[in-house]
Amino acid sequence: MVAHLLSLKITLLRNSLKRSPWQLVGLIFAGLYGLGILGISLVGLAVLGTADPELIRTVVTLAGAALILGWLIIPVLASGLDMTLEPARFVTFAIPEKSMLVGLALASFIGIPGIITLIVSVGTAVAWWQSPAIALVAVPCGILAALTCILASRAITAASTSLASSRRFKDVSGILLVIPLILMGPIIGTISAGMRDFSEFLPALGATVAWTPLGAIWAVPADLASGHLVSAGAKFLIALATMAVLAWIWKTSLARALVTPAFAGSLKRTGGKLGFFARFPGTPTGAVAARSLTYWIRDPRYSASLVIAPLLPLIFVFVAGQNGGLATMGNVVGFAASFAAFMVAWSISSDVSYDSTAFALHLATGVSGRADRTGRVIAAGLLALSLGVVYASVGAALADNWSSWPAMIGLVLVAAGAGLGLASVFSSRFTLNVPLPGESPLKSKPGNNFFSVLVQLVGFAGAGILTVPVVALVVIGAVVNQPVFSWLALAAGIILGCAYLLLGIRLGAAQYERRAPELLQAVSADR
Amino acid sequence: MTESLPHVPLGSAPATNFPALSLRGLTKRFGAKTAVNAINLDVPAGSFYGLVGPNGAGKTTSLSMATGLMRPDAGTAQVLGVDVWRHPLEAKRLMGILPDGVRLFDRLSGEQLVTYAGLLRGMDKETVASRVKDLLEALDLAKDAGTLVVDYSAGMTKKIALASALIHAPKLLVLDEPFESVDPVSSANIRDLLTDYVASGGTVIVSSHVMDLVQRMCDHVAVIAGGNVLAAGTVESVRDGMSLEEKFVELVGGRHQAGGLQWLRTS
Numbered sequence: 001m002v003a004h005l006l007s008l009k010i011t012l013l014r015n016s017l018k019r020s021p022w023q024l025v026g027l028i029f030a031g032l033y034g035l036g037i038l039g040i041s042l043v044g045l046a047v048l049g050t051a052d053p054e055l056i057r058t059v060v061t062l063a064g065a066a067l068i069l070g071w072l073i074i075p076v077l078a079s080g081l082d083m084t085l086e087p088a089r090f091v092t093f094a095i096p097e098k099s100m101l102v103g104l105a106l107a108s109f110i111g112i113p114g115i116i117t118l119i120v121s122v123g124t125a126v127a128w129w130q131s132p133a134i135a136l137v138a139v140p141c142g143i144l145a146a147l148t149c150i151l152a153s154r155a156i157t158a159a160s161t162s163l164a165s166s167r168r169f170k171d172v173s174g175i176l177l178v179i180p181l182i183l184m185g186p187i188i189g190t191i192s193a194g195m196r197d198f199s200e201f202l203p204a205l206g207a208t209v210a211w212t213p214l215g216a217i218w219a220v221p222a223d224l225a226s227g228h229l230v231s232a233g234a235k236f237l238i239a240l241a242t243m244a245v246l247a248w249i250w251k252t253s254l255a256r257a258l259v260t261p262a263f264a265g266s267l268k269r270t271g272g273k274l275g276f277f278a279r280f281p282g283t284p285t286g287a288v289a290a291r292s293l294t295y296w297i298r299d300p301r302y303s304a305s306l307v308i309a310p311l312l313p314l315i316f317v318f319v320a321g322q323n324g325g326l327a328t329m330g331n332v333v334g335f336a337a338s339f340a341a342f343m344v345a346w347s348i349s350s351d352v353s354y355d356s357t358a359f360a361l362h363l364a365t366g367v368s369g370r371a372d373r374t375g376r377v378i379a380a381g382l383l384a385l386s387l388g389v390v391y392a393s394v395g396a397a398l399a400d401n402w403s404s405w406p407a408m409i410g411l412v413l414v415a416a417g418a419g420l421g422l423a424s425v426f427s428s429r430f431t432l433n434v435p436l437p438g439e440s441p442l443k444s445k446p447g448n449n450f451f452s453v454l455v456q457l458v459g460f461a462g463a464g465i466l467t468v469p470v471v472a473l474v475v476i477g478a479v480v481n482q483p484v485f486s487w488l489a490l491a492a493g494i495i496l497g498c499a500y501l502l503l504g505i506r507l508g509a510a511q512y513e514r515r516a517p518e519l520l521q522a523v524s525a526d527r
Numbered sequence: 528m529t530e531s532l533p534h535v536p537l538g539s540a541p542a543t544n545f546p547a548l549s550l551r552g553l554t555k556r557f558g559a560k561t562a563v564n565a566i567n568l569d570v571p572a573g574s575f576y577g578l579v580g581p582n583g584a585g586k587t588t589s590l591s592m593a594t595g596l597m598r599p600d601a602g603t604a605q606v607l608g609v610d611v612w613r614h615p616l617e618a619k620r621l622m623g624i625l626p627d628g629v630r631l632f633d634r635l636s637g638e639q640l641v642t643y644a645g646l647l648r649g650m651d652k653e654t655v656a657s658r659v660k661d662l663l664e665a666l667d668l669a670k671d672a673g674t675l676v677v678d679y680s681a682g683m684t685k686k687i688a689l690a691s692a693l694i695h696a697p698k699l700l701v702l703d704e705p706f707e708s709v710d711p712v713s714s715a716n717i718r719d720l721l722t723d724y725v726a727s728g729g730t731v732i733v734s735s736h737v738m739d740l741v742q743r744m745c746d747h748v749a750v751i752a753g754g755n756v757l758a759a760g761t762v763e764s765v766r767d768g769m770s771l772e773e774k775f776v777e778l779v780g781g782r783h784q785a786g787g788l789q790w791l792r793t794s
Contacts, residue, residue: 282651282652284649287643356630361644363596365647365648366616366618437634438633517597
């Protein structure tokens, strides 16, 4: 039975690759990424092997604890994690519980994150290349550690199944997870800057973590190496107990989940609240705009980008503003406003893909390409422009640099216009493999990402070229220090932004009229 | 089957002279597989037309091509004399469609979704609002009008999709599997609504697996299998004295006459 589950997972993986060559390309890229991490980790461990056991213990314990913590946290928030062998799918098969648990646990190793975790965990033995006996102990410890990771993620997913199946929880957690990911760079930068002061603190932290369930197993070889047999034994017991508890949690919650239908909280609500539909004019264009705006707020796939976009200028602040004063910070925010506006505007490049087969309604009602394109542009444009104007104004206020304000606004306008125009053409031409309605915004489909990234890059490059005239005016203005260029940039931003927008809508609408049925076919295939 | 129709420009003759739907040589291939093989079919105006066939027979593909959702490889589809692929806007105005297996904009509330369908068709706000109210009442959805469609049950989702197809008072309704997972009470309500609609001059095409339902509800029926129309006409003439189910099995074949699975017997 265990072998069956393993071969099922392999068959599923193989069949998913057969669907399109892009899937294979995607897997290869993911594999290369994994190999890169693997290589760096193993080389790092080998180098670490030249240091003294204390340092090895600190590093391995802390990194290992972080690894287990990752397996514990990420599955809960990213509901899009690989759940190919979801226990719920085996409900009707009456598989003996024990075989099912063992099979599912082992099957988790098939897949890039699982394999990498296993190899790196076992690879901690490399750090002990100077004392082969310890390395020999580190191998089984590594296997147990990797198993702990799998058990942790399985236990937490099973335990939170009833919670995670509530739509609202999925929606919110998906968006929240985006924030730390986006701010990862600045956070790591801040931490590593602080790290230098913590060089005395870390060994103490490592020693403490080594006694917790997260770190125990990783510290066993180091304790043996430094001759602390008793503490090594105690930690080994802690690790075994951890695994037993995790397995028990997994088993009981699984047993409960299999007999309890998923909880889906919803209240009956009578009508009368039309939301944006009441605000926009009762035309096809107005309806599309109202629908799109509703989605920007209600659909986590859209709201995620609405959360990301405002954070972008802050990253620039982190990068540039750390050694500058308030004035630098304000200017950075003001000029980065155009990036935020562009990111929101560009989001609609995958609008039809996000619609998925619901797009059939547009086709069935025979809505014109112009109304379809314009409606989507109005919704995204409203958000992009408000965001851009707010950031530009806040930036100008912070820097007390109101003479640059027209230039900032000009950049926002041309960036939004170029983004919306290009996206209108792109989304009527390409459909991308995006998360389906209701899936986590972070869910990445294996494969096809390569093509998506290519399309995105072409779009970014195109927008870059289109904004050149305004950027040039801003740069010239900064060099010759003449406020008149700031106003010229504003004028150019208004004219070019509108031109790009109208041209994009016109081309996109014509393309929509020609290709709407083909678009529906394309999104049906991605289903 | 009637004779092939002369092409008459739009508006030069009363639309009632034409069949509600007329397919000529409609063909679709997916790679090497021919899903729909040059089918001809006429659905008389004012009929309640059933489309039956085994799984994968080409029903959904035919209906998608007839309603402008999927471009045919060859052939034409006309709705009340209007060519669906040459004059899509005029044709779509005459049709209400309930496609099978497509998503809805399910982050809208039921009320918003039907309103959206109405506004997309260019109807004015007041008419949409009053019709949305009537439709939700008629389909027992008034109590859940403000609930997001994503939280609806499968049957409620079918019903809200049906409401979206009815909002513009079409002349022809094309419903792909409209009764799937709809509860018996709602199903009876929908049948009444459709029967009234046909009595008032509308035309309904339903595809279904349920032969009894088609036999009771429809006055015309076509049997499709393997991408071909095996029989078409009034229900009486197609079933030819047998029950529709018996006739269907006879036409389509595939019934096993053997004793079945010996080991499955419990005694």
